[in-house]
Amino acid sequence: MxxxxxxxxxxxxxxxxxxxxxxxxxxxxxxxxxxxxxxxxxxxxxxxxxxxxxxxxxxxxxxxxxxxxxxxxxxxxxxxxLAPAEILARHAWSGSERLDLFADPARSEAAIADFAGPREAEGFRRFRLGAGEVYRTLEAPFIRGQRPSPAGLARRVGLRGLGDLWRIRPFATLWTALGEHFRDPRLRQLFGRYATYCGASPFAAPATLMLVAHVEQAGVWTIAxxxxxxxxxxxxxxxxxxxxxxxxxxxxxxxxxxxxxxxxxxxxxxxxxxxxxxxxxxxxxxxxxxxxxxxxxxxxxxxxxARSLSAVTFAVAGRPAGFPLVRHNVFFSPDYADEFADLTRRGRLPRDPTVYVCAQDRGDDGVAAAAPEALLCLVNAPARDRPIHPEEIARCHASMSRRLSACGLTITEEARETTAPPDFARLFPATGGALYxxxxxxxxxxxxxxxxxxxxxxxxxxxxxxxxxxxxxxxxxxxxxxxxxxxxxxxxxxxxxxxxxxxxxxxx
Structure with missing residues (x-):
């Protein structure tokens, strides 16, 4: 050649x-x-x-x-x-509602039982098995394979695999499927958040995104x-x-x-x-x-x-207090449906957002390796390339801080670098800031x-x-x-x- x-x-x-x-x-x-x-x-x-x-x-x-x-x-x-994480993420809804998910499914199941009761733990067990089935059904023909059409996917799995395709519920939404496993709305929130890994709403994304749960349970690592x-x-x-x-x-x-x-x-x-x-x-x-x-x-x-979600990120040199951060932390809003209505239907930054905080100098022990710490705080946002007024970003930061404070976390910032959807649009042209x-x-x-x-x-x-x-x-x-x-x-x-x-x- x-x-x-x-x-x-x-x-x-x-x-x-x-x-x-x-x-x-x-x-x-x-x-x-x-x-x-x-x-x-x-x-x-x-x-x-x-x-x-x-x-x-x-x-x-x-x-x-x-x-x-x-x-x-x-x-x-x-x-x-590489270092394996024992704690996949720490989740909080208020100062008293807190749940860790672990690399060990048995520990996660026990934590869910303590948090929401044995029925929800059983729901998690069924959900985890279902997520694994989705992943195994799609890995060879979809994840590893060239882009298929629906008919092509059916041909690849063959007659024996058609039942597997039907069982993974491709026509149901993720939110609907989660309701079949969990009655506790907090757990539907927790696992519905996996849709945002693809820039989607759990109320519109397909149930096949349950496979993200299987992927995380198979291992999360930190990279030096x-x-x-x-x-x-x-x-x-x-x-x-x-x-x-x-x-x-x-x-x-x-x-x-x-x-x-x-x-x-x-x-x-x-x-x-x-x-x-x-x-x-x-x-x-x-x-x-x-x-x-x-x-x-x-x-x-x-x-x-058809664009996916964007985000407002705050890269912070900060000193957190009041909440035992691990590397990955999620602080949930009280009304997930309204949050996604803001993002998708109203096309605006959420008034009360779910916040992801990556404490990049911490591991499973929750001990910071440096002070101030490197923190990434992220709020989902609609994709848009038109300018955002600084006052809107200030309101976003204030609402984020209130959500963190409601869960017991305060961050004293020594420096902050903000990236909003128009900034992502400049970094990645023609996307309108969509990240996915x-x-x-x-x-x-x-x-x-x-x-x-x-x-x-x-x-x-x-x-x-x-x-x-x-x-x-x-x-x-x-x-x-x-x-x-x-x-x-x-x-x-x-x-x-x-x-x-x-x-x-x-x-x-």
Whole structure:
């Protein structure tokens, strides 16, 4: 394949994994990234003396990265320092209502029994089994496989698997399914929050998102240096295999010749010839024409109404008091339905929000390793790219502080760096600030995500806005699928005999 040249646009985790897989296969690969470091949404920001992880903070599905590193002849545990979390998260509704979930399901079950009674503990046991069934049903044909249609998914699972597909309740909402397991509204809130991992409302997302519970029960790890360190490790490995990573290089266009991709143009006028291009940008950026009209026609646009949620994040150097924080903490609003009505129907910041606090210098023992601490406080927000008045952000911070105070937590801030939906829109153009691509609302939503291949020959997609979905492991899987698609397409047109490629996934 001496004439082949691949350019990857974007050094998010999907683009990095695609570049690694292609470089490992011997293809010349250039990665262009407008930021000064790899990671995309896996980023750090400065807040006074602290470096705060301001993107994803929960690391699950470790096997995805173990496979990626092993395929490249490396050991994940030798490249990043991992530590398993015994406490998955600490949840609070008031100063007296508090519940921990544990990596050990038996401990979680006992904690739920103490918190809400034995019936709810039995509901958790059934819910956990159901979540595992959803995951096992979808892992091979959906999570590991190329983007299927509903009919294609049915063909992949076969006649014996159709019953499994029906049992995972694809047409029910997550909130409805949770009501079949839990009577306590607090537990419906707790497990309904998993919809927000995909930028969705639990009142509209499909019940299949129960699989998030199985993923977390299978293990949550902390990474020394945060998830941005994981991105750097993948970038280093790609460079070792020959990938050329260029930072501060912004792609502005995709040139086409003879009906297929020909080059990537950069903001400084540089033209990088390419026979294959992997766009690790939000699919909405392509559909909006940010890379040119030919690329825009290659994918379906994402309607504004279909955008996922955004967030307001406060990266803080602070001194918390009054509440025993662990690494992951959630403080729930008293009216979840009204909170999501604000987010989805009224299109405004919640008046009384649920708040996620990641105490990044703490572990299971709850002891802070530094003072002031690096804290990320997050409130869900509707996606919007129009400016938000500073008074609205101030009200959001005040309502967040009241919610934390109602649960016993106060934070004395020494420094704060705020990121709101318009800021995310500037960081990730054409998204309107949406952090997860298309919202998975309704049973068909997952099938509306773009796959690795596009309508423009030579153009492939990777990232959290395409199949199989958002989140660090899924975005990494999209990179593997993009690389596998390119290698498969090259093998199908090669005059040489095609050879099987490793990758740990099924392909169409």
């Amino acid at each position: 001496p004439h082949e040249r691949v350019v990857v646009i974007g050094a998010g985790i999907g683009g990095l994994v695609a570049a690694l897989g292609l470089a490992r296969a011997g293809l010349p690969v250039t990665v262009v990234e407008k930021a000064s470091a790899p990671g995309g949404k896996m980023r750090q920001v400065a807040a006074g003396p602290c470096r705060v992880e301001a993107g994803p903070t929960v690391f699950t599905m470790r096997w995805v990265f173990e496979e990626i590193f092993a395929e490249a002849g490396a050991d994940l545990a030798a490249r990043v320092r 240096g945060g998830l941005s360190r994981l991105a750097a490790a993948v970038a280093d490995l790609a460079a070792e295999h020959g990938a050329d990573l260029r930072y501060g290089a912004e792609a502005t266009g995709i040139a086409v010749a003879g009906g297929r991709v020909a080059a990537v143009t950069l903001a400084d006028g540089t033209r990088l010839p390419a026979t294959r291009i992997v766009a690790n940008a939000d699919a909405a950026a392509l559909g909006a024409g940010l890379f040119g009209p030919a690329a825009a026609r290659a994918v379906d646009p994402v309607p504004e109404a 691509g298309r919202a998975p609302h309704g049973w068909m939503a997952s099938f509306r995500r773009a796959g690795a291949r596009t309508r423009l020959p030579g153009l492939y997609l990777a990232g959290g806005s395409v199949h199989p979905g958002p989140g660090v492991p899924m975005a990494a899987q999209s990179g593997r699928l993009a690389a596998a698609s390119i290698l498969q397409d090259l093998a199908s047109t090669s005059p040489s005999r095609a050879a099987a490629t490793r990758g740990g996934m099924s392909t169409a």
